Amino acid sequence: xxxxxxxxxxxxxxxxxxxxxxxxxxxxxxxxxxxxxxxxxxxxxxxxxxxxxxxxxxxxxxxxxxxxxxxxxxxxxxxxxx
Numbered sequence: 348x349x350x351x352x353x354x355x356x357x358x359x360x361x362x363x364x365x366x367x368x369x370x371x372x373x374x375x376x377x378x379x380x381x382x383x384x385x386x387x388x389x390x391x392x393x394x395x396x397x398x399x400x401x402x403x404x405x406x407x408x409x410x411x412x413x414x415x416x417x418x419x420x421x422x423x424x425x426x427x428x429x
Contacts, residue, residue, distance in 0.1 A: 350382050358413060359401070361386065366413035370397055372426050373408045380404060396421045 352360040356374055360366045365388070369377055386403040388410075396418060397409030411417060 348386055348388070350380060350384055350386065353377070353380055353382075359410075361388070367399070367401065367410040368413055368415065368417075369401075370409035370411075370417070370422070370425075373406075376406045376408050396425050 349362045350359060351362050351364075352358075356377070357369050357371070358366060359369060359377070359380070367388075384404050386401045389400050389402055391397050391400050391409065395409060398411045398415070399409075401408045401410050
């Protein structure tokens with residue numbers, strides 16, 4: 348699925364209209380994304396900090412739907428551990 352919009356570093360909108368918040372620890376993985384990037388949305392493992400992954404461009408980026416909240420404790424632990 349192609350990117351419709353990625354004007355804010357932490358948000359991406361795909362061509363199907365779905366909007367995703369990118370995990371802060373993964374923002375650097377998205378810097379080279381272009382509208383031609385082909386991404387696939389998959390469900391994340393139960394123990395992952397995100398609900399879904401955007402897979403493509405050689406990366407797996409943790410995301411949640413726009414408007415959802417990151418699980419605070421898990422997100423802090425992941426960011427702390429690098």
